[in-house]
Amino acid sequence: MADDKPCLSRREVRRNDRRDAIVAIAQAYFLDHGYAATTMSGIAGTMGGSKATLWSYFPSKEALFEAVIDRATTLFRQRLTPLLDPDGDFESGLRGFMLRFLEKLTQAESVALHRLVHAESGRFHEVGRIFYDRGPRTIVHLAGAFIGRAMDRGTLRRDDPVWAARTLIAIGMAGSHQQLLLGLVDVVTPEMIAADADAAIDTFMRLYAPAERPA
Template sequence: MGLDKNHCFSRRELRRQDRRESILAVAAESFLDSGYAGTTMSGIAATLGGSKGTLWSYFSSKEELFASVIERATADYRALLSEILEAPCDDLALTLKRVCASILEKVTGPQSIALHRLVVAEAGRFPEMGVIFYDRGPRMTHTLLAKFLADEMARGRIRNDDPLQTARILASMCVYRTQQQLLWGVIDHTTPEAMEADVDRAVDLFMRAYAL
């Protein structure tokens, strides 16, 4: 009997997880298509075909729902970045190139560009969404990279500086051209060659400034 109860509980949990994923997928599409202001809990519930009460049982507010959408969009990348930073490698420049390539690939993807435009366009009216986006996106990336750079400073491979500020400098240098051109609509796509050039330039400048 105990096994049957556990089995039923597991199935209920799986159904709940599947339902949550469905909500997040619909919400992500709504935020990108209709904006933060134009997205409502009622509208999402109607798209899903359920009641607003059911939706509220998963997310207590639109702000919480937006936070979960951002978390869903960034979780896989944080895992990838951690894997890159933790991989044994004596070539610091090579590791930093891998890091910068991963950052640039992430922020130049169509969904990332659309999300970034959304946040910039609406954060003035809804500052909470800007905070959520920063906390679960750039801040976490910078924090992971800062820990790695702090370890490199402690090993005497790069000069001492504020690790978090150093991480922000490196991340900014690798995205300054291609990402900004995509955001502004100057270009509608990029190429592997252009991204590789951006990464090489960023790491070269960083190593000139910080390598001992």
């Protein structure tokens, strides 16, 4: 069977590679300097190219920041999706999701990105919007779809599955991740992440437990 995927020309491959390199440089630059202090000229200088070259890939700093967030979240979503197997055990799938989610969120790069967004979104609303649309919103809807199917099967009581997903994630982020953001701890261990995941799932399952049927 022939492969339906279009074959890219060498020029297109080089352009895609160049774009990926620009986004990687921009991500490091945004995290080091913040959104306000980042300029297209500064990124062009760091990558060793002209500003015209940079503008040929990205028409604005906002578009470049959006690409940075896409880069940071796309692969993460792809790794989370297989964990939410609708035919598998619900609690095991949910625990695997929470463990991987919290592992990612407590990495130094993720903590730095969250700090940047919280620091800059008050002055630059596009920062908060782009981050929310590409990150938290997509993860919540991914988990919400999984939770909604469990509600359909009666594993959980019926409620808004997206709100239930927000509740689960908020509980999970209230532990080690919050302490990292506030500088209360410098290192999070696998044991701390596992404890946060277990506590979040235990609370969630009790909160959304199906009502007992009368005898």
